[in-house]
Structure formats: C-alpha cells, structure tokens
Amino acid sequence: MARMTMVQALRSAMDVMLERDPDVVIYGQDVGYFGGVFRCTEGLQAKYGRSRVFDAPISEGGIVGSAIGMAAYGLRPVVEVQFADYFYPASDQIVSEAARLRYRSAGDFSAPITIRMPCGGGIYGGQTHSQSPEALFTHVCGLRTVMPSNPYDAKGLLIASIENDDPVIFLEPKRLYNGPFDGHHDRPLVPWSQHPSGEVPEGHYTVPLDTAKVLRSGADLTVLAYGTMVFVCEAAAAESGVDAEIIDLRSIWPLDLPAIVASVRKTGRCVVVHEATRTSGFGAELVALVQEHCFYHLEAPIERVTGWDTPYPHALEWAYFPGPARVAAAFRRAMET
Template identity: 70%
Template sequence: MARMTMIEAIRDAHAVAMGKDPDVVVMGEDVGYFGGVFRCTADLQKTFGVERCFDTPISELGIIGTAVGMAAYGLKPCVEIQFADYMYPAYDQIVSEAARLRYRSAGEFTCPMVVRMPTGGGIFGAQTHSQSPEALFTHVAGLKTVVPSNPQDTKGLLLASIADPDPVIFLEPKRLYNGPFDGHFDRPSKSWNKHDLGEVAPGYYEVPLGKANVVREGSAATLITYGTMVHVALAAVEESDVDVEVIDLRTLLPLDLETLVASVTKTGRCIVLHEATLTSGYGAEITSLIQAECFYSLEAPVLRVAGWDTPYPHAQEWDYFPGPARVKRAITTVMEA
C-alpha cells in the first residue's frame, strides 16, 4: 500500500489501465507534455507516447465528439475536461451521441469512454471553475456518474469506469485533489488525518460501480452524501452526540438503493448532503426515493443540506459550502422532529 493524493491515484489508475490495455488512450487540453492543469496525467505521454496520451485543441465539443467516434471504432478514450464548468459546449455530444449510441444502434455499437472533470469549489476558482453539475448527468439515461471521496476509491472507481462498455462521467472533487482536510473549509489541514483513506493498493483493482460505502455505522440517523461532503459529514458527526450512520454513495448512477434503504429502515431518520445548489439537486432524487421506499420506517421528514440557490459566490465561498455547523443543525432538527 502506498500513500497517495487523489491526483496521484488518478495518475496511477491511468498508467495501470494503459499498461493493461493498448486500446486505452488519454486526451484533453494540456494532458500530454504538460501533464494536465492539475498534473493528473503527468509523465503519461513520456511513458506511453504521443499516440496514447495527446493534447487536443481548446474545443470541448470537438474533444467529446472525437472521443465518441474513437469509442465507436473500438478504442477506450479517457477524456479530461479541465473544469466541469467547461463541459457545456460539449453537453450535446455527451447527451445526444455518447449516452444514446448503444440504444440508437440497437447494440451494434457501444461507447466505452470516460469523461473526467474536476468539480466543486474550495480553490478560490470563482463562478466558472467551481460548479457542481452532477444532476445534469444523472438525469440522462445511458450515462453512469461517479464521484469519489478518497484516493483508494478514486483509483478503483476510475479503473472500473475505463473497463465499462458505456460512457461514464467521472467527477473529481478538486477540494480533495492535493490531500485531506478536516471537514472545516476554514481550517484546511496540511497533513493526513484519520478520515482520509490515503493508502492506495498497487496494480489493478476495481471498486464496483453502483456500490455505496458505509463509512461510519450508526443507529440514530442516516446521513447520505458523496465527494467532498463525506469529510464534512464525518466532521459534523464527530462533534455531535448523535449516533449517525454516514454513507458515501461513490456512484450516483447506478445508485445503490439497497444500502440506503437498509440504513434508513434501521435508523428511521435521514439527511441528504451535497455541495451543489439545493433546487433540483441530486439530493432531491435521493429524498424522493427514501420517502417512497422507507415511508413506514421514517420517524421524521427527510432533510436536505446543500449549497445556496445562487450562482457560485466567490466572495462567500466558505459560507456557500455546507459545513459541519449546518450539518449539525440538520442532525438536531431531524432528531427533534
């Protein structure tokens, strides 16, 4: 087991996949010689050559359109979009081409491609470098959507995504890229802590898509979250006297509803936490499913804790993030209901 940041885990997953399968190629803006804006693809071009890891023009639509064609041809493109905020020009290609290729061709073609995108805030990136657009992908039939929260899962989920025969949207919380933090955005940690699973196994392994992880067992309430908010949830629960079970979804679609239902049936109370804006956020889907599947077990309404319904407020970044204080208030509310 090696200690790695999430960036290093992503780089290792690429190298392992490319070494195992000659059809895997890495492409995107500055991913080759420079190694990517966050250095996630550093040295891959040196190791595997310019035909396996190469730079593209600054055209997200062109990048995704080319990758769809490569995937239909039989290659396995792993695409990097520099920031999730930049994917909008390519959204039509993702939705109308990549997601529908298998269905439109009656199974004659598949689209084994991964679209990696840094997501979320926490690096003072302002409005055009900090969005959390996961709900735009979970609404699209034909796509799988993954959001890791730690290096070990990141490598295994990325390897599973590259091996998948259909398109996978792989959203990487940039707040977690360079190491752990203690769950308080105003108190970033510069050293490893017990919440960050920084030990990463060597070689090839997969973390199955569609399987959630119970990161903390509890009996009084269930807290469902993913990505950066896993660390916020754990920090909040540590400061609370309530025995809360914390579940890291890891994969938004396919969703491990079985694990969620089992937990909420046990605890009778549920909080859903995410960084994206509240209205029409992915938490609304989770809330609806829990209400439908666990109605007779619920002792209180399902609560959501999320970002503000506003364009990303750079000047109030730390207030925009749902922090432990807001989560603890939600825990108190759901227990008093």
C-alpha cells in the same frame, strides 16, 4: 500498498490501464506535456508516447465528439474536461450521441468513454471553475455518474470506468486532490478532516460502479453524501454527538438503492448533504427515493443540507459550502422529532 493522494491514485489508475490495454488513449486540454492543470496525467506522455497521451484544442465538443468516434471504432478514450464547468459546449455530444449510441444502434455500437472532470469549489475559482453539475448527468439515460471521496475508491472506480462499455462521467472533487492544504492560499482544502491521502494498491483492482460504502456505522440517523461532503458529515457527527450512519454513495447513478433503504429502515431518520445548489439538486432525487421506499419507517422529516440557490460566490465560497455547523444543526433537527 502505497500511500497516495487522490491525484496520485488517479494517475496510477491511468498508468495501469495504459500498460494493460493498448486500446486506452488519454487526451484533453493540457494533459500531455503539461500533465494536466492538476497534474493528474503528469509523466504519462513521457512514458507512453504522444500517440497514447496527447493534448487537444480548447474544444470540449471536439474532444468528446472525437472520443465517441474512437469508441465506436474500438478504442477506450479517457478524456479530461479541464473543469466540470466547461462541459456545456460538449453537452450535445454527451447527451445526444454518447449516452444514446448503444440504444439507437440496437447494440451494434457502444461508447466506452470515460470523461474526467474536476468539480466543486475550494480553490477560489469563481463561477466558471467551481460548479457541481452532477444532477444534470444523472437525468440522462445511458450515462453513469461517479464521484469518489478518497484515493482508494478514486483509483478503483476509475479503472472500473475505463473497463466499462458505456460512457462514464467521472467527477473529481478538487478539494480532495492534493491533501489537506491549498498552497496558494494556505487554506485547508478539507479543514474538518485529514483523510485525503490513503493506502492504495499499486496494481490493478476495481471498485464496483453501483455500490455505496458505509463510511461510518450508526443507529440514530442515516446520512447520504458523496465527494467532499462525506468528511464534512463525519465532522458534523462528532460535533453534534449524533450516532450517524454515513453512507458514501460513490456511484451517484446507478444508485445503490438497497444499501440506502436498509440503512434508513434501520435508523428511521435521514439527512441528505451535497455541495451543489439546492433546487433540483441530486439530493431532491434522494429525498424522493427515501420517501417512496421508507415512508412507514421514517420517524422524522428528511433533512437536506446543500449549497445555496445563488450564482457561485467567488469571495464567499467557504460560506456557500455546507459546513459541519450547518450539517450538525440538521442532525439535531432530525433527532428532535
């Protein structure tokens, strides 16, 4: 075991798979010589060579499109879209080609592609470097969508994604990358927690792509969250005094519905938290599923705490994020009924 940040854990996962499987290749904008804008691939090109780890032009459609061809040929490409906001030029390749390849070829071809994307805010990146588009991917049949909240899960989920035979959208919350402080602004990336580094095995292991984790057991209410928000919810539980059971979804889709249902039926209350905008966010799907499967066990309306329905505010992003105070208020409202 070694103590790693999420960046180090992700790099370790790719290192393990490059050494273990000669069909794995890694490429994207600046991921080769430069090591990636967040340094997730630093040193991998020097270790494995330019035929295994290499840079790509600024063409997200070209990056993903070429990965589909490589995957159909038998390789396992791991491509980086430098920010999740940049995936839109590749959306046709992701939705119309990668997600449908197995079905439309009647199983003759598959697309074992992992598409890594830094997501969310916290670096004052403005509207084109801060989005949380996970709900758009969960709407597409044939895609898996994953978002880890800690280094151990990040490495295990990334290895499982690379080994999976279908396309995986692997979303990486930027606020959890490098520890509790942002060196550019000296602003806490996770101001309510000191959890972003953790013990991680140095070798090969996997975390299942469809299994949630109970991060904190509780009896009063169930909290459904993922990514950075799981730590916000931990702080909110401490602030509110509510005995909250916090479930880290980890795999956003496929969803571990049995774990969610078991928890809500136990507590009788539910709060859903995510960073993305509220309307048509993935939280709406979670609310619908809880209502469908747990209606007769609910003792209060389901609460939802999200980002605002507004273009991403550059200077005011810390007001945009759901924080412990907003989440704690939702906990109290759920307990009042």
